[in-house]
Amino acid sequence: METQYEELATEDSILDSSSEDEEEEIEKELADVTFEELQKARSNGAHAFFQKPKEDKKLKRANKNRPMEASSKKPVSAFREAIQAPKKVVRDPRFESLCGTLDPEGFRKRYNFLYENDLPAERQALKKELKKYKDPKRISEIEEHISWIDKQMKSDSRKNIDTQILARHKKKEREAAKEGKRPFYIKKSEIRKQRLFEKYNNLKSSGKLEAFVEKRRRRNAAKDHRYMPYRRSGDVE
Incomplete structure (x- = not known):
């Protein structure tokens, strides 16, 4: 007791x-x-201020190799993807090693008909079509397309000349290498000089050199005249 x-x-x-x-x-x-x-x-x-705030229960894993436990009470997002599709990978065939490397000479031979026949014929047809229309919008579109064709043909002729210069240089260097000489790698500035020299010779042989020089002189004079200061009307001589 x-x-x-x-x-x-x-x-x-x-x-x-x-x-x-x-x-x-x-x-x-x-x-x-x-x-x-x-x-x-x-x-x-x-009596809410007497109650202690509830601590967030941190879920733990039973084992480090097991996945983390997730609460089933949390609502699922409305934008959740039920089936996750594989990510789309965009590939450019121009930069894929599977498509091989670019061969400029081979490309020029295969598509030579575009620059030799198709583009000049299209330019001539557009010139004839330009005389038929009076709508300024349509005329502007045709002139822009003709300008694009001129740029393509000019760029192709420049690339063709550069390819010929490089081919001649490589042939010359191969012959020099057989004789035991060190190779000389041509620079872009040297290619440009040789291209201008060839253009000068072609214009001279065709008799168009004087007209080309006169056209270039007028263009440079107009450019210089545009930047010259004008005399104001109130200025006294």
Whole structure:
């Protein structure tokens, strides 16, 4: 019997101490709460400020090799992809190693008919068509297309001359290498000089050199005249 009384006494003392601790905690919490919040809580009958905030439960894995546990209570996003399609990979055949490397000489031989026959014929047809139309919009479109054809033909002729210059240089260097000489790699500036020299010789042989020089002189004069300062009307001589 005495032991039972002692156990009950110890339990009562534990309860009293725990209740005292709880009261102290409540007093501490109330000390931080403002008077307005206390009044509002009393009028609403709420006691939310006495409750401790819930801590987010961090999900752990049972084993490092297992996947992370996910809560089933979280809503699934409306934009989630049920079946994830493979990512599209855009490939440019011009830069694919499977398509081989560009052969400029072979390309020039295969598509020579475009620059020798098709483009000049199309240009001539557009020139005739230009005389039929009076609509300024249509005339502008035809003139732009003719200008594009001229640029393509001019670029092709320049590339063709550069290819011929490189071919002659390579042939010359192969012969020099057979004699034991060191190879000389031609620069772009040297190719440009040789191209201009060939153009000069072609114009001279065809008798168009003087007309070309006169045209270039007028163009340069117009360019210089555009940047010259004009005299204002109020200036005194």
